[in-house]
Amino acid sequence: MAALESARSAARRSPSADLEGRASYPRRSPSAHLLRDLGGSFVVPMERPPVGKGKGAGPRQRSRHVALSALFMLCCTLAAFLFRYHTALGGGLMGSKQQAVGGAAGAAAAAVFLSGDSGAGVSTLAGMSAAELSQLLTPGSSGRGPFDLAKYPGFCRKMRPPNVPVLTVQRMWLSNRQRNATDVSLVTQLSVDRLYMLEAQCGSWGSIISASVHVPLVQGRIVSELPELAGKDAATPLELISDFHERMEKRGRCKLDLVYVTEEVGTIEQVGLYPVNALRNKALQLSQTEIVLLLDADFLPNRALSDMIHDQRMYDQLRRVTGYRQGIVLPAFETIDDGEEGKSTALKAIKSRDVLHELFKRGELRGFHMDHYNRGHRATDHSRWFETNISYRIPYEEGFEPYVLVQRRFVPWYDERFKGYRKNKVVHLMHMFRLGLEFASTPHGYVVHSPHPVANSWNTTQATGFWYKLKKLYADSREDMAASTFVPATSFNCDSREPERWSFYLRRLRWSLSA
Template identity: 25%
Template sequence: MRCSCAQLLICSLVAVLLVLQVIHLIMLSWLDERTTKRQAQNWSDKLHQSLLAKEEKRQSEAKLDSSGQYKVHKNYAISHQQDSLNTENDVTIVTQCSVNHLHHLAQLTEEWDGLISVSVFTTKLQVHIADAAIFTLRECFEKIRTNVAFHIVYPFTFQDINEIQNKRHDIELLDLSCENVLHTITNLNLFMQNYDLSGIPYPNNLLRNVARTGVQSTYIFVIDIDMLPNKHLRTDFLSFLQNSVISEELSDVVYVVPAFELPDNSPRPTTKQELLKQYDNNGVRPFYIELCKKCQFPTDYESWRNLESKHGLGVAYSREWVDPWEPFYISRSDVPFYDEQFKQYGFNRISQVCELHVAGFKFSVLDNAFILHLGYKTKTGFHSSKDEENLKNKFLFRRFKEALLTKYPESSRRC
């Protein structure tokens, strides 16, 4: 009888412990849910307050561009290292994009260990989405917060502060958690592509110029947001500068970085040796080869790939500019700006390269440097109005070249 009572007592104690454990687990789950909700609410409140502050600052600081069509907010968010680094003899990446391409910054900051200046184009109705995306990227990615300076450009229309107050619900519908922010930005249905903005002209050259004016370094590297430089390009280039004796006669030089296209979901080469192996196996190809082979042909890819292997970075050879070469290059930050008349697709980069040629610049190709475009450029990968825009800018380019004759009367060069 005593044994049965002892067993009953033990069973009762076990049952009580099980009940207490269940209650404990329920309480933990409840507390965790409350903590998550509180954190989400705190994040939402912090984001909302940031948006209000940014909008107030933008309305007081944003300026009209020279055409009077766009509002420009320079240094919307500066990099944390912008004022602490000695950037005088450094090189800064200059780039631009619409909001749904900002996710590329996460990978770009992993490959480029220096400063980046990016202009972001948005619309009046979606400027609060740009605010939220930039805020979240800076909160979630230390290298973006540390190294990237943001500038905002949008069409000139007045936006009342109350509009931002009323947009909070729209932002809360987006999953801007650190785990999902890149996916969310990638899938924003704000714009189909950079050049397809529901009738709003995409001012690529204005964006490039705005990003350039946010640079303090002696050198700049203007690339597209979906391109990646090879690993250590910045440090290799800085070493190249230190080891080179550059006379005043050679100061008007731009350093061409050969550009390639990498297929989607392919392993990304980080060194020239890896790149050449994939090149030989048709894993990568010269940039724009399907759309405009002549646009990159003067880079002379065959000579570049057959260079003798060596360590470090140097000039492999120089090439005379010929139409329609539009190389990517590292240059001094005081080279001619981009002509802001060019919008949408066509002749926006080549017009500036053309001016470099007429102004007397020399094009020197670097031996162990390269950049990769993520994905092949194909004829079917463009928006429907691309050919119409290209034709319009072609006529504009003719007038631009005529104007260079007046701007550089002593130059014998033509393009």
């Protein structure tokens, strides 16, 4: 009997294994009352780790506990002091607002204090100059620096072309509409000839949209399907995008923030290697809200979702749930028809969940890409989602690439080496999972793909042989993540993540507002 009790005790103490074979411990759960009614069912409750009562502790042990508690409080106080005031690294670690996302140094400092590491780690951080810290982020960095770079979402390693694309910011447009504390930014990217997709999104999303708009150049001339832009210089789209932004300000539901970027490429063929992850980073830099929705431009969120989130009670619940490193998955659907009828079906589907379900049962909709790449959204389990009005856990599997509501501080940079077609979003979601993000459904939100002409990105990726490079890059990234050494490659320094320190973005913003 004693042996049995000993075995049970050991089992309770041992970590469990997740789908990827990693050791994982139960995490603190949001309150179970979130599931009591449909209005609060953003997430399922998770198991709490067992907490001992400390019976039988002697005076010496209690004294040690008191000393450790005092030391912990001292560390927390010191951490708060460092986060409030600027350090020798050149700026605020977390900024003036609670929702601001800390830079690389801030994430490292927080990790040192919260993990209970020795004072040596703190001294190392405080003694490093900005130049010394930036050396940890250069190409060739293994991710094994003194702060274990691979474990923090804010870290990246700066690379030079041709490893990563070079995007030049031409101008920014910010919405003049009133910002709210309950705003959630839809973060997306698109090419300039697909502005009509952004217009549709602006009609369905009643909050902020942070979008980057891409224009490719060959020898300084635009390559575009739009006749009014083809062969012109980089200044030509300014009027087109300005008119579009003004129209959205008057007629759209959204608060649209835009950044227009150009990319100089060597040949016409290279235009098809669309720099999707670099553009996602530009849009992510532009977003300022605590919670973001990571979505592609050809998807429409249901109209009621943003209205529901604007309710303070619902926003507070969403904020609390996502604060536990939960990504709230929005089930993705697509229309069977890929023409004008499909566009009409998509607009019907976003009206309500009941309409969506009816179209799904009639065979006019299906789960996104379930006919040829079911790993992308199979884990969401669309049939189960229709059958329940409460949230449920969604287990991660390799290849899973859902669209999620997530706190911006938990979103790592996209690896900009991934361009063209395939693997760009898969590797990002895998990275988020490796950083500790878990996934759960919500009955309140979903997205529907609006059909459009097929881009030439897939053909170019295949024809140029770049697909084989992507396969190798993906395999290497997967191995690095398994070893906890993966650090995404970008074309910029990582401190650009802080809204208060946007580097060239702030200068462009001032120029944009004064123009």
